Amino acid sequence: MSMSTVNKADVAAFSRRLQRYYGLFLIGLFIFIGVMLGLESLGLPRVAIGYAFLLLTLALYGVIGVLNFTRKLDEYYVAGRKVPPFFNGMATGADWMSAASFISMAGTIWLLGYDGLAYVMGWTGGYVLLALFFAPYLRKFGQFTIPDFVATRFAEHAKGARIVGAICAIIVSFTYVTAQVTGVGIIMSRLVGVSYEVGVFVGLSGVLLCSLLGGMKSITWTQVAQYLILITAYLIPVSFISQKLTGIPISELMYGQALGAVTDIERQLNLSNYVEPFKQALSNASWISSATQLKAQAPAIFGGLTVPAPVVNTDWRGAPWEFLALTFCLMAGTAGLPHILIRYYTVPDPKAARVSVGWSLFFIFLLYFTAPAYAAFSRWEVLTNVVGKPIASLPAWVGNWSATGLMSIRDANGDGILQFPELTIVADIIVLATPEIAGLPYTIAALVAAGGLAAALSTADGLLLVIATAVSHDLYAKVINPKASYGVRFLASRVMIVIAALLAAFAALPRLALIVQLVAWAFSLAAATFFPVVLTGIFWRRANAKGAIAGMIGGLLVTATYMFMNYTDPRFTILGLSHLSAGIFGMIANFTLQIVVSLATKAPPRYVQDLVDQVRVPVGETVIPGVTDQPLPVATPGK
Amino acid sequence: MAVKDPRVARMTREQRLNAYWRENLRMIAVLFVIWLAAGYLHPPFAKALNEIRILTGFPLGYYLASQLSLAIFVVLIFFYAWWANNVLDPKYGFHEEESRSEDANP
Numbered sequence: 019m020s021m022s023t024v025n026k027a028d029v030a031a032f033s034r035r036l037q038r039y040y041g042l043f044l045i046g047l048f049i050f051i052g053v054m055l056g057l058e059s060l061g062l063p064r065v066a067i068g069y070a071f072l073l074l075t076l077a078l079y080g081v082i083g084v085l086n087f088t089r090k091l092d093e094y095y096v097a098g099r100k101v102p103p104f105f106n107g108m109a110t111g112a113d114w115m116s117a118a119s120f121i122s123m124a125g126t127i128w129l130l131g132y133d134g135l136a137y138v139m140g141w142t143g144g145y146v147l148l149a150l151f152f153a154p155y156l157r158k159f160g161q162f163t164i165p166d167f168v169a170t171r172f173a174e175h176a177k178g179a180r181i182v183g184a185i186c187a188i189i190v191s192f193t194y195v196t197a198q199v200t201g202v203g204i205i206m207s208r209l210v211g212v213s214y215e216v217g218v219f220v221g222l223s224g225v226l227l228c229s230l231l232g233g234m235k236s237i238t239w240t241q242v243a244q245y246l247i248l249i250t251a252y253l254i255p256v257s258f259i260s261q262k263l264t265g266i267p268i269s270e271l272m273y274g275q276a277l278g279a280v281t282d283i284e285r286q287l288n289l290s291n292y293v294e295p296f297k298q299a300l301s302n303a304s305w306i307s308s309a310t311q312l313k314a315q316a317p318a319i320f321g322g323l324t325v326p327a328p329v330v331n332t333d334w335r336g337a338p339w340e341f342l343a344l345t346f347c348l349m350a351g352t353a354g355l356p357h358i359l360i361r362y363y364t365v366p367d368p369k370a371a372r373v374s375v376g377w378s379l380f381f382i383f384l385l386y387f388t389a390p391a392y393a394a395f396s397r398w399e400v401l402t403n404v405v406g407k408p409i410a411s412l413p414a415w416v417g418n419w420s421a422t423g424l425m426s427i428r429d430a431n432g433d434g435i436l437q438f439p440e441l442t443i444v445a446d447i448i449v450l451a452t453p454e455i456a457g458l459p460y461t462i463a464a465l466v467a468a469g470g471l472a473a474a475l476s477t478a479d480g481l482l483l484v485i486a487t488a489v490s491h492d493l494y495a496k497v498i499n500p501k502a503s504y505g506v507r508f509l510a511s512r513v514m515i516v517i518a519a520l521l522a523a524f525a526a527l528p529r530l531a532l533i534v535q536l537v538a539w540a541f542s543l544a545a546a547t548f549f550p551v552v553l554t555g556i557f558w559r560r561a562n563a564k565g566a567i568a569g570m571i572g573g574l575l576v577t578a579t580y581m582f583m584n585y586t587d588p589r590f591t592i593l594g595l596s597h598l599s600a601g602i603f604g605m606i607a608n609f610t611l612q613i614v615v616s617l618a619t620k621a622p623p624r625y626v627q628d629l630v631d632q633v634r635v636p637v638g639e640t641v642i643p644g645v646t647d648q649p650l651p652v653a654t655p656g657k
Numbered sequence: 658m659a660v661k662d663p664r665v666a667r668m669t670r671e672q673r674l675n676a677y678w679r680e681n682l683r684m685i686a687v688l689f690v691i692w693l694a695a696g697y698l699h700p701p702f703a704k705a706l707n708e709i710r711i712l713t714g715f716p717l718g719y720y721l722a723s724q725l726s727l728a729i730f731v732v733l734i735f736f737y738a739w740w741a742n743n744v745l746d747p748k749y750g751f752h753e754e755e756s757r758s759e760d761a762n763p
Contacts, residue, residue, distance in 0.1 A: 132703060135722040139696055142727050146692045149734040150685045154741070264713075270724070271713060278714030293719045295703040338701040345696060369746070372738035379731050390723045634678050636741070637751050 029366055033102040036242075040105075044246055050074070054461040064460045068210040071468040075247065076224045079475065082240045086232035091504055094233035094511070095162040095487065097364040101238055106370075107377025109238045110361045112245035112476035114141075114382055116194075117201020118537045120248060120473035124392035125445025131292040133341060134393070138386050140345040140541075142379060144352025147549075149375035152353055154368035155556045155633050160640035162363065163187070163484075164356045164548060165492040170641070171555040172563035173626050177497055179563050182570050184492040186547040187356045188485055189574070192522065194355075194540040195481040199526040200533045201474040208422075208450065209467040218526055221471065222519050225478050230512050237479045238364060244472035245381060251469025252385050252449075259395045259456035269391040276394040283401045289438055292397060296338055300331040300588035300596050307531040315528050329587065334594020343599035344538075351541025351601060354549035356488075357480040368636040396448050399455055405438045412436065415454040419447055445534075482522075486514035532585075538598040539581060546573035546604025554612055556634070559627050565616030569608040577604030660750040677749040684740060688733050695729040 054067055088094050101109065119141065127134035159167055165183035172179040199218055206217025228240050260269035263276065280292050290297060306328060312320040334340065352358065361378075362371045403413055409429055419425050424447040430440050449470070453463040490510035495502045502510070526533070547570045554561040554569075580600040583590045595602065621627075632641055660666045665673060699706065703718030711717055715724075746752040 132719055132722065135719070138723055139726055143692065143696045143730050146688070146730050146733050149737055150688055150692075274711075274713030274715035274720070276714075277716060277719060278710065281716070293707050293716045295700065295707075295718065338703075341700055342697055345700075349696070369742045372741055373735075376731065376735040376738050379734055383727055383731050387724060387727055631674060634681075635674060635751055636746055637753065 083228035086236035103374035111381035140348025350545035542601025573608030
C-alpha cells in the first residue's frame with residue numbers, strides 16, 4: 019500500500035470519531051463504577067459485584083471483537099495501517115503492560131526495594147531505543163511481521179532467515195504468554211471465586227472471542243478500551259491511600275514521605291534498608307520448588323530429577339552489575355519484542371510511528387511512575403500498623419489476606435507480637451490488597467481485579483496473534499505453501515490462535531514456581547535474538563544473511579545455556595549476573611557472530627543495500643506493499 | 658521539492674540522502690548518550706546519593722531511578738519525533754510525498 023493513499027483529512031476525522039467513542043466509554047466506565055458503589059451500599063453482595071465487573075468487561079471485549087470482524091488481510095495483520103499515533107500509543111500501553119506490570123511489579127518493588135527499580139527503568143527505557151533505532155524504519159519497511167523484515171533484509175537466505183526468525187518469535191512470545199495466562203487464572207479466581215483452572219479457560223475464551231474474528235484490527239480497538247480500564251483501576255486506589263496516609267492524594271509526589279518514614283522505622287528496628295541498592299543474593303530457591311513440583315506432577319518424565327540442596331551465593335552482594343545488566347536486558351528486550359514491534363506497523367506512516375512511540379511510553383509511564391508509590395505506602399502501613407503489634411489485634415485486612423495464602427504470619431518466637439521477619443508476603447498482594455488497606459469499598463477492589471484482567475488479556479491477545487502469524491504467515495504461507503489462498507491463510511491463522519491458546523493454558527496449569535521468571539526470560543531472549551539483528555539490519559549495510567542467522571542462533575543458545583546453568587546452580591556466574599540477565603551474553607554473542615560471519619562472507623547484493631537506503635527515508639513508497647503478496651518490487655536483482 | 662537550504666537544493670538525491678542520514682545519526686548519538694546517562698550513570702552511586710533527601714523525602718538515588726530517569730525517557734522520544742518530523746525531514750525535503758519521477762532518479 020502506498021502511503022499516499024492515506025488521506026490526511028480522513029485520518030483526522032477518524033481520530034475525532036475515536037476520541038468521541040472512547041471519551042463516552044470513559045464516562046460510561048465512571049458511571050458504572052458509581053452505580054456499583056451505590057448498589058454496594060444498598061447491600062449488593064460481593065460476588066455479584068465481582069461477576070458484574072467480569073461479565074461486563076468480557077462482554078465489552080467480545081462486542082469490540084465482533085464489530086471489527088474482517089476479511090481483509092492487512093486489517094487482520096496490521097489493523098489496516100490507519101491507527102492514529104495517540105491511540106496506537108494506548109493500544110501499545112495495554113499490549114505492553116501485562117499481569118506482571120499490573121499486579122506483580124509494585125509487590126516486587128516492595129520485596130526488593132531499590133533493586134526492584136531495575137524493572138521500572140528497564141520496562142520504560144527500552145522505548146527510547148525503539149524510537150531512535152526501530153519504529154520509523156520498520157514502518158517504512160511495511161509488511162506484517164518481524165520475520166518478514168528479517169527475510170527481506172537478509173534476502174540471500176530469505177527462507178533460512180525467516181524460519182529462524184519465526185522460531186525465535188514463537189519461543190519469545192510463548193514464554194511470555196504462559197505468564198499472562200497464569201495471571202488470568204489468579205485474577206479470575208480473585209474476582210469471582212472460581213478455581214484457578216476454570217479461571218484460565220474462561221479468561222482465555224475472552225481472548226479468543228476478540229482476536230479470532232478481527233485479528234489485529236479488533237485487538238487494537240479492544241486494547242485501547244483495556245488501557246482505559248487498567249489505568250483507571252491502577253490510579254484510583256493509590257490516590258486514596260496517599261490521601262489517607264499523607265492528606266494529599268497525589269501519590270507519585272507524596273510517597274517520598276513514606277520512603278522517609280520507612281527508612282527511619284527500619285533504622286529503629288535494625289531491618290535492612292529499603293532504599294539501599296544491590297542487596298540481592300543469587301539463590302536456587304525457585305529451581306528447587308520447580309524441580310519438586312515437576313517431580314511430583316509428572317513422575318513419568320521428571321522422576322529421575324534430583325532436587326538440589328539450597329545454595330545461596332552472596333559473593334556479589336553490593337556490586338551494581340546485576341542491576342545494570344538486568345536493566346539493559348529489559349530495555350533491549352523491550353525494543354526486540356515482536357508483539358510490540360508490530361504495533362508500529364499499524365500507524366499510517368513513519369512520521370506517525372515516531373510520535374506514536376512517545377505516546378506509548380507516556381501511557382506506560384503513568385503506571386510505572388506510580389508503581390513504587392504502591393510499594394512505599396503499603397510498606398509504611400505494614401511497618402506502622404502491622405509489625406510490632408500483638409498478633410491478636412492486627413488490622414482486619416491482614417486476616418482476610420492471610421486466608422488467601424498471599425501473606426502468612428508465623429509467630430516464630432511465640433511472644434504474641436508480630437516481628438518483621440515473621441511476616442511473609444507474595445508480591446501480588448500489594449496492588450490487590452491496597453483498596454482494602456485504604457478502607458475502600460469492595461467495588462474498587464473488583465475494579466482493580468478487572469484492571470488486572472484487562473492487562474493480562476490485552477497482552478495475551480497481542481502475543482497469541484504473533485505466535486499464530488509466525489506459524490500461519492511466516493512458516494506456512496511463506497515457506498511451506500506459498501500458493502495458499504487468502505481463505506486458507508485466514509483459517510490457518512485462526513486455528514493457530516486456538517492451538518496456541520490451548521498450549522499456553524496447559525503450560526500454565528501446573529503453576530510452576532518458574533512462571534514468575536518467564537517474563538524476564540522472554541526479555542533476555544528477545545534482547546539476544548531480534549534486537550541485534552533488527553539493529554544491524556537498519557544501521558549496517560554490510561550485515562548479511564549468514565551473519566544474521568548465525569547471530570540469532572548463537573544468541574539464543576548462549577542465553578539459554580547461561581540461564582540454565584545459573585538457574586540450577588547460582589555458584590555459576592560471571593560478575594554476579596543471574597539467569598534473569600542472561601540475555602546480555604547472548605546479545606554480545608549475537609553481535610560478535612554477525613560481525614565476524616558477515617565480514618568473512620560476501621557483502622549482501624546491491625538490491626538489498628538499496629533497500630536499506632530506501633528504509634532510511636521517511637517518505638515514498640512502503641518497501642513491501644501490504645495488501646497484496648505480489649513479488650517484492652525492490653527485492654529483485656538487477657534493478 | 659521545497660527545500661529552503663540552497664546547499665541542500667544543489668545536492669543530487671543520493672547526496673541528499675547521505676547528508677540526511679549523517680545528520681540523523683548525529684542526533685541519535687547525542688540522544689543515545691543522554692539515554693545512557695539517565696539509565697546507567699546514577700545506579701552505581703545510588704547508595705551515596707540516597708543520603709540526600711529531596712522533595713517530600715525521596716532519597717535522591719531512589720528518586721533518580723524511579724522518577725527522573727523515566728521522565729527523561731519520555732521527553733527524549735517526543736523531542737526526537739518533533740525534531741525529525743519538523744526540522745530534519747523538511748531540511749532535506751523528506752517532509753512530503755516524493756513524486757514518482759524523483760523516486761526514479763539514480
